[in-house]
Amino acid sequence: AQKVTQAQTEISVVEKEDVTLDCVYETRDTTYYLFWYKQPPSGELVFLIRRNSFDEQNEISGRYSWNFQKSTSSFNFTITASQVVDSAVYFCALSPAPYNQGGKLIFGQGTELSVKP
Amino acid sequence: DTGVSQNPRHKITKRGQNVTFRCDPISEHNRLYWYRQTLGQGPEFLTYFQNEAQLEKSRLLSDRFSAERPKGSFSTLEIQRTEQGDSAMYLCASSRGQATTDTQYFGPGTRLTVL
Numbered sequence: 050a051q052k053v054t055q056a057q058t059e060i061s062v063v064e065k066e067d068v069t070l071d072c073v074y075e076t077r078d079t080t081y082y083l084f085w086y087k088q089p090p091s092g093e094l095v096f097l098i099r100r101n102s103f104d105e106q107n108e109i110s111g112r113y114s115w116n117f118q119k120s121t122s123s124f125n126f127t128i129t130a131s132q133v134v135d136s137a138v139y140f141c142a143l144s145p146a147p148y149n150q151g152g153k154l155i156f157g158q159g160t161e162l163s164v165k166p
Numbered sequence: 167d168t169g170v171s172q173n174p175r176h177k178i179t180k181r182g183q184n185v186t187f188r189c190d191p192i193s194e195h196n197r198l199y200w201y202r203q204t205l206g207q208g209p210e211f212l213t214y215f216q217n218e219a220q221l222e223k224s225r226l227l228s229d230r231f232s233a234e235r236p237k238g239s240f241s242t243l244e245i246q247r248t249e250q251g252d253s254a255m256y257l258c259a260s261s262r263g264q265a266t267t268d269t270q271y272f273g274p275g276t277r278l279t280v281l
Contacts, residue, residue: 053208082268092255094209094272140208144268152261152268153199153222156208 051076053143055157062131063165070126070160072141078102083117083124084142084154094140100124131164138162168192170273172258178279179248186244187276191260198241199270200233201257202226209257215241216263248280 052075062068074083085097098108100117108115112129128135138161142154171190179185191198196217201209212231213223217238227233230248235241245252255277259270 084269086272091274092277093274094257094259096269096271099269142208152197152270153211153214154201154209154270155211158206158208 051078051143051145051155053141053155053157055139055141055160057160058158059161059163061163061165064133065130066164067127067129068131068162068164070128070139070141070162072124072126072157074122074124074141074143076122076143076145078145080145082144082152084144085115085124085126086140086142087137088140088159089137097126097139128162131162133164133166136162136164170258170260170271172256172273172276174276175274176277176279178281180281181248181250183248184244184246185248185278186242187256187258187278188240188242189258189260189273190240191258192271194262195260195271196238196263197261197268197270198235199259199261200241200243201259203255203257203275204253212243245278248278250280253278253280 054073081102083100086094088094114127116125138159140159141157144152173188199214200212203209212227213233215235230246233243255275257275259272261268261270
C-alpha cells in the first residue's frame with residue numbers, strides 16, 4: 050500500500066520562528082517521487098518541490114529547506130524565519146514511477162500552518 | 167504560459183441534478199488529472215488522461231461520474247444525479263507527461279455544494 054502521513058494537523062508559530070513540517074511515506078516501489086505543495090486560503094495548490102527517490106541530497110531554496118531520508122521514509126520541510134504569508138495548508142505527496150504509472154499523486158492530510166505577527 | 171483554469175469556480179445545485187465542470191490545462195501539457203478534496207483532507211485522485219485517452223480511474227469514481235477529454239485539450243467532469251456526499255472541491259491538474267519531469271500544476275478548483 051502507498052500512503053503519506055502528516056501527523057501534525059495544525060501548527061501555530063510566531064513570526065520569525067523556524068518551523069518543521071513532518072512527512073512520512075510508505076511505498077514498496079524503488080522508484081518514486083515526493084512533492085510538497087502549498088494551499089493558501091485562496092485554495093489553489095502551489096507546487097514547491099519535487100524530489101526523486103534516488104536523490105537524497107537536501108535542498109535549500111531561500112527560507113525553505115527539505116530533508117529527505119530514505120532510511121526513515123521521511124521528507125520533512127523546514128521554513129526558516131517564518132512570515133505571516135507562509136500561513137497555509139501544506140501537503141506532502143507521493144507519486145510512484147511517474148511515467149509508467151501515470152504519476153497520480155497520493156497526498157497526506159495536510160498540515161495547517163498559522164504564522165502570527 | 168497561463169496556468170490551469172477551471173470553470174465554474176463555484177457551483178450550488180440541488181440533490182439529483184446533473185453538473186458539469188470544465189478544465190483547461192496548461193498549453194501543450196499531455197496529461198490531465200482530476201482530484202477531489204473534501205474539507206480538512208488532502209486531494210484524492212479520481213482519474214487521468216494522456217492526451218485524449220482516459221488511462222486510469224479510481225474506485226472513487228462511481229458510475230455517476232464521467233470525464234472526457236475529446237480532443238486532448240480541455241476536459242469535462244460530469245456528475246449525474248448529485249448527492250450531498252458529492253459536495254467537495256474538484257481540482258484539475260496538468261503535466262507535460264515526459265518520463266523525467268512530471269510535476270503537476272493545479273488549477274483553482276471548482277467548489278461544489280449539493281443541497
